[in-house]
Amino acid sequence: MSYTVGRGTESAGTGLEKPGEKLSLGVAARLSRYLQVLTQARKIGKETISSQELADYTHVNSTQIRRDLSGFGKFGKRGVGYNVDSLVSQIRKILRTAGQHNIALFGAGHLGTAIATSDIFADHGFRVVAVFDVDRDRVGTRIGTLEVRHNSELQIVVDEQEIVVAVLAVPSAAAQTLADELVTAGVKIIFNYSDALLQVPPEVTVHTSSPAVDLLYALYFYLT
Amino acid sequence: MSYTVGRGTESAGTGLEKPGEKLSLGVAARLSRYLQVLTQARKIGKETISSQELADYTHVNSTQIRRDLSGFGKFGKRGVGYNVDSLVSQIRKILRTAGQHNIALFGAGHLGTAIATSDIFADHGFRVVAVFDVDRDRVGTRIGTLEVRHNSELQIVVDEQEIVVAVLAVPSAAAQTLADELVTAGVKIIFNYSDALLQVPPEVTVHTSSPAVDLLYALYFYLT
DNA sequence: TAGATTGTTAATCGATTAACAATC
DNA sequence: TAGATTGTTAATCGATTAACAATC
Numbered sequence: 338m339s340y341t342v343g344r345g346t347e348s349a350g351t352g353l354e355k356p357g358e359k360l361s362l363g364v365a366a367r368l369s370r371y372l373q374v375l376t377q378a379r380k381i382g383k384e385t386i387s388s389q390e391l392a393d394y395t396h397v398n399s400t401q402i403r404r405d406l407s408g409f410g411k412f413g414k415r416g417v418g419y420n421v422d423s424l425v426s427q428i429r430k431i432l433r434t435a436g437q438h439n440i441a442l443f444g445a446g447h448l449g450t451a452i453a454t455s456d457i458f459a460d461h462g463f464r465v466v467a468v469f470d471v472d473r474d475r476v477g478t479r480i481g482t483l484e485v486r487h488n489s490e491l492q493i494v495v496d497e498q499e500i501v502v503a504v505l506a507v508p509s510a511a512a513q514t515l516a517d518e519l520v521t522a523g524v525k526i527i528f529n530y531s532d533a534l535l536q537v538p539p540e541v542t543v544h545t546s547s548p549a550v551d552l553l554y555a556l557y558f559y560l561t
Numbered sequence: 562m563s564y565t566v567g568r569g570t571e572s573a574g575t576g577l578e579k580p581g582e583k584l585s586l587g588v589a590a591r592l593s594r595y596l597q598v599l600t601q602a603r604k605i606g607k608e609t610i611s612s613q614e615l616a617d618y619t620h621v622n623s624t625q626i627r628r629d630l631s632g633f634g635k636f637g638k639r640g641v642g643y644n645v646d647s648l649v650s651q652i653r654k655i656l657r658t659a660g661q662h663n664i665a666l667f668g669a670g671h672l673g674t675a676i677a678t679s680d681i682f683a684d685h686g687f688r689v690v691a692v693f694d695v696d697r698d699r700v701g702t703r704i705g706t707l708e709v710r711h712n713s714e715l716q717i718v719v720d721e722q723e724i725v726v727a728v729l730a731v732p733s734a735a736a737q738t739l740a741d742e743l744v745t746a747g748v749k750i751i752f753n754y755s756d757a758l759l760q761v762p763p764e765v766t767v768h769t770s771s772p773a774v775d776l777l778y779a780l781y782f783y784l785t
Numbered sequence: 786t787a788g789a790t791t792g793t794t795a796a797t798c799g800a801t802t803a804a805c806a807a808t809c
Numbered sequence: 810t811a812g813a814t815t816g817t818t819a820a821t822c823g824a825t826t827a828a829c830a831a832t833c
Contacts, residue, residue, distance in 0.1 A: 359785050363824070365778055373774040377758045387790065394758060400793095400826060407792050415791045416833040432781050440776075448679075451672035451730075457756050461773035501783065502776060506675075526779050528772065532681050534601045534618060542779050547597045548676075548752065548770065549685035552664075552726060554593040555750050555766050557656050559725065561583050587800070611814065624802060624817095631816050639815045640809040 365432065367405055370395050372428045376460055379421050387418035429462075437462050439498045441524075443515060444506035445470040445478070445485045448530060452506060453480045463502070467494045471511070488515070495522040502526045509533040516543075589656065591629055594619050596652045600684055603645050611642035653686075661686050663722045665748075667739060668730035669694040669702070669709045672754060676730060677704045687726070691718045695735070712739070719746040726750045733757040740767075 360368070374394045378386055388406075392399035406412050406419070409431055413419045429435040440458065442449055442465050452458070453465050468483050469491060470476055476487045486494070494500065503524045505512055512533035519527060520541055529535055529545040537543055584592070598618045602610055612630075616623035630636050630643070633655055637643045653659040664682065666673055666689050676682070677689050692707050693715060694700060700711045710718070718724065727748045729736055736757035743751060744765055753759055753769040761767055 360781070361823075365781050369774045369778040369781075370771075372777065373756075373769075373771045374758065377756055381758070389790080398825065399790095400828095401824075403791060404793080404825095411792075413791050414833060415831070416789045418790065432777060433784050434777050434780055438780065446675070447671045448675035451670070451675055454671070457771070458773045458776070460756065461777055463773055463776060502780070504772075525783050526776070528776060528779075532597075532601055532684065534598065534605070542783065544775055544779055545597075546770075546772065546775075547594075547681070548728075549682045549687055550593045550597040551768055551770075552682070552687060552750070552752060553596065553656060553658050553685055554589055555752075555768055556658055556662065556726070557584070557589050557593075559749050559766065560657050585799075613814080622801065623814095624804095625800075627815060628801095628817080635816075637815050638809060639807070640813045642814065 360431070364405060364408075367395075367397055367401070368428050368432055370397065371402065371405075372425065372432070372461075375421055375425045375428070379425060383421050385414075385418040386421050386424075388413070390418070434462065437464055438502060439464055439466040439500050440502040440504055441465075441467045441469065441491075441494060441498075441500045442504045442506065443469045443488070444508075444530075445472070445475045445480060446506065449506040450480055452504060453483065465504075466498050466500070469494075488518070491518060492522045495519075495524060500524060502528065504528045504530070506530045584655070588629060588632075591619075591621055591625070592652050592656055594621065595626065595629075596649065596656070596685075599645055599649045599652070603649060607645050609638075609642040610645055610648075612637070614642070658686065661688055662726060663688055663690040663724050664726040664728055665689075665691045665693065665715075665718060665722075665724045666728045666730065667693045667712070668732075668754075669696070669699045669704060670730065673730040674704055676728060677707065689728075690722050690724070693718075712742070715742060716746045719743075719748060724748060726752065728752045728754070730754045 371391060374391060375386070388399040388402045391402050409427065412424055412427055440463050442453055445468050449468060453468055458465060465483065468480055468485050469488050470485050471488050475485050478485050501524065503519050503526070505515060505527060507515060509531040512529060512531040513535060516527055516535045516537060520537055525541055527535065527537065527541065527543045529543055532547070535543045535545070595615060598615060599610070612623040612626045615626050633651065636648055636651055664687050666677055669692050673692060677692055682689060689707065692704055692709050693712050694709050695712050699709050702709050725748065727743050727750070729739060729751060731739060733755040736753060736755040737759060740751055740759045740761055744761055749765055751759065751761065751765065751767045753767055756771070759767050759769070
């Protein structure tokens with residue numbers, strides 16, 4: 338719901354989707370979600386998974402899961418389920434995100450440090466290749482294997498490392514200025530952990546993380 | 562997409578929704594999202610906002626925004642737009658989350674500290690009333706105004722502070738055990754920042770934060 | 786074989802959108 | 810008034826679900 342994207346054009350229920358066509362918003366979102374669960378399931382050693390198990394974890398109806406998957410091929414085995422490893426590969430192929438992607442992280446405070454040292458991005462093929470901060474006391478220190486660099490080096494790093502994605506773990510007050518610099522530098526996707534409203538040109542995508550809003554939503558269904 | 566909830570029963574386009582009825586998943590999600598943007602807009606001093614502006618920020622179609630809102634009353638002024646303040650109040654009333662809610666935070670590492678010291682939750686009426694950790698070195702230290710407590714005090718705090726929501730900023734390996742304890746203690750909503758797959762009874766809601774999956778999704782639309 | 790689970794159909798329901806009269 | 814924006818209609822499209830034959 339928080340993306341500027343094209344609308345898929347394939348019609349529903351046509352069986353195999355044409356490889357050249359864009360996925361609809363909903364299908365892409367669900368496939369991403371299956372991937373998340375499958376990646377975790379693989380970590381704990383699960384070899385096969387049924388559409389019902391996937392449904393329990395993702396809260397997507399099991400029929401819809403089978404329908405989503407069968408649109409791209411016959412990945413399952415009747416009476417058995419889906420092979421976790423091969424389904425991960427298939428979905429990555431469909432989402433065209435099988436490769437590695439370099440990302441730049443801005444802000445070396447608690448949040449930035451937490452992000453840089455976790456493996457949540459690494460598990461999905463994203464590699465944090467640079468950490469930036471404006472605080473001269475932080476510049477030069479190390480987070481994991483990375484040395485914190487000053488924001489002024491932004492353009493060089495974006496060019497050299499072909500950075501498309503920037504993750505913002507900076508105070509709200511600094512977010513818009515930084516976003517402007519990132520747009521100028523050619524970054525296309527901004528993942529915003531601050532609660533600032535960012536203004537960007539239409540070709541740039543902003544995703545703002547909003548845990549409190551997610552909680553409000555969950556709470557509504559608990560309260561009613 | 563990641564909640565276990567009932568399905569709304571109101572039919573579409575019936576005008577004013579009956580106050581006793583549950584919102585559909587989609588409507589509740591969108592209203593939450595409007596609320597996020599409105600809260601920020603208010604922070605920067607915006608007094609009125611049009612459905613088109615809201616659409617630009619939320620990427621929800623402006624017609625749908627007007628339709629969503631008009632289902633609950635005539636909140637806007639033709640030719641002018643919506644009053645930000647009053648719209649915030651109205652949506653909070655619709656979502657029945659106008660009050661304060663106490664939440665407990667687990668994990669006093671970098672991520673936990675970042676969450677406890679930010680105001681993203683406070684802005685939406687959530688108050689972090691307790692921080693827990695299992696590390697004896699961390700127990701007793703302070704994060705902001707809160708003293709870090711040991712997990713063994715969980716049950717007492719949940720009862721005394723009427724905690725319904727727990728936020729997990731702990732390592733994946735510790736998440737399931739903690740989730741079990743939380744379920745026993747009577748917590749109903751678990752906001753999971755680890756990448757563990759949590760097994761909980763059906764009456765408990767788990768929301769797992771998955772920034773990497775959100776990125777994959779955004780990247781798909783950039784690459785195609 | 787017997788049980789389990791996929792792949793697929795058909796029917797229904799809600800979301801989405803363009804368009805425009807009403808009105809501030 | 811003239812311009813802007815809401816509230817609402819009508820039409821279309823995609824999501825959702827139950828059900829079940831196919832088949833591992």
